[in-house]
Amino acid sequence: MHTLKTTASSSLALAEGSYIYSIAASSPGSFAAISSDDSLRMFDAAGLNHVSVVAANTHEGVTSLKSYDVGQQLLATGGRDGKVKLWDLRKGKNAAVVVAMETWMSDHPGSANFINIYNTTITDEDDALVQVINHGSVHHAGFLTERTIYALSHDEVFSIHPATDPDEQTQEPDPVQFGDLRQPLGCEYIAQLCIGSQGPYVAAGSTSDRRLDLVPLVSNPSWHFDQENLWRLPGGHGEEIVRSVYLDEQSQSVFTCGEDGFVRAWKPDDDKMEMEESSTKTPRPKAKKGRDKGRFNPY
Secondary structure, rough: OOOEEEEEEEOOOOOOOOOOEEEEEEOEEEEEEEEEOOOOEEEEOOOOOOOEEOOOOOOOOOOEEEEOOOOOEEEEEOOOOOOOEEEEEEHHHHHHEEEEEOOOOOOOOOOOOEEEEEOOOOOOOHEEEEEEEOOOOOEEEEEEEEEEEEEEOOOEEEEEEEOOOOOOOOOOOOOOOEEEEEHHHHEEEEEEEEEEOOOEEEEEEEOOOEEEEEEEEEOOOEEEOOHHOOOEHHHHHHOOOEEEEEEOOOOOOOEEEEEOOOOOEEEEEEHHHHHHHHHHHHOOOOOOOOOOOOOOOOO
């Protein structure tokens, strides 16, 4: 087990009692956040400051936020009003908005307990649907790889499914059913699955123990959780639930937000890492100066 420590914390100038639902990269060195007041805000990653309000009312009940194109500073939001909006952050507070009515992102959890996978190059909606996965009350869903789909329910049931190809007649492998993750991972809830350059991690939280764990999900020799190499965020968001986790490879940091109304930045606890490495590793030739200093395995 490895440990991260808090390096910064901010309420993003939100009113007391607000929830922060999700954070996403908005441009190099900056992040965006949506919250329970339906606002879309930007802030600086270095110190969680320089907060600006892009839009005070994004949706009638904003629910989701995704980076559409970080290089072009484009964000996508979705809400209970059945709309998807595309925001051009280069225009500041006058951010141009493209609105898609009654449209859902292709990997967005289905309202009828189904995950629908579409071929977006096909214009006909009926022909574009290539796969349907029934996973109960879907909380999160997405792609682990180009041919692998994950599903997480509101009651913490997790599964991994092969992506099917209607043009191929080969027999696809059976889904991997993990069941309820709370007992095997020793947690009370699953915030989300996040993917870094080193692979996917499940963010497993406990409000009673005040912690959040990033547990590696590995595929070799078969899909399983590597709990011996988890990363722990002690304190988490106190007794409140963590809603979103972002692995930032640029700053080698983890960013979290939660129902306490705060965004927090985390970095590896270098002192503890050095103690762990010195006690577990055998001597070896000295590496090049600066190599792997305080390395952060989620990347």
